[in-house]
Amino acid sequence: MTAPVAVSHSGDFGDTLYHLPCMRDRWGRVDLTLFPAACTGHRMTRQRCDVLGPLLRMQPYIASCEWNGRPKGFNFDRWRQHYRPWLNLTDMACEWLGVPHPDRETPWLVVDDVHRLAEVVFARSPRYHNPEFPWRRVWETYRRAAIFVGLPEEHEQFCAAVGDVPFVPTRDYLELARIIAGCALFVGNQSSPRAVAEGLKVPVLVEVDKSVENTHWGRATARYGYGPEIEGLTLAAESNEALPA
Secondary structure, eight states: OOOOEEEEEOOOHHHHHHHHHHHHHHHSSEEEEEOOOTTSSSOOOHHHHHHHHHHHHTSTTEEEEEEOSSOOSEEGGGGGGGOOTTSOHHHHHHHHHTOOOOOSSSOOOOOSOOOOOOSEEEEOOSSSOOTTSOHHHHHHHHGGGEEEOSOHHHHHHHHHHTOOOOBOOOSSHHHHHHHHHTOSEEEEESSHHHHHHHHHTOOEEEEOOTTOOOOOOOOTTEEEESSSSBTTOOOOTTSOTTSOO
């Protein structure tokens, strides 16, 4: 087996998750260092590494994942110098590294267990909102089959703005991924839980911030909401008719 290559990434969580297939296809296996940098929205810390690390270490192409105050080996943060706004975050890094875009339908994340807590999982971070997205209709359709994941303050904001839905706390991203892997539909904005859903290739309905559309994957069970209407999906209030087959 080829020795792992030392690679460093400063986050954010979503960026790191979207760049995993690029690392896999470029080097095979990596020793991944997560380090703090001023360019990220949330500075990487030991505590944040402890939250993301368990899911990263679960992947067969991640030989190790540790926090360090400085980058080691290949600094993946240089992807920011090759930003291509018409591509998703994975494809733009693949083009920079000279590797093919990953297959649209093949997962790049695996979990050790699947937790089937709810048919539908909601998540909504404070960034990347679209005021035209029909969240109220989504909530009316799925609220009896849904739970919310993320941070407690995100759940509070969602309930205040949209409607009440049960909250399921998670200790780390491996626990989060187990829950998302067990759902029939993930509904969320361009957040790190949405990155987990894409990595697992579960059916998704995405609230798209039209000013920053960098998580679009053209696949059979992915739907994107740019306005009040969602192409290819009908929301029937108080029913589960819109659940993908």
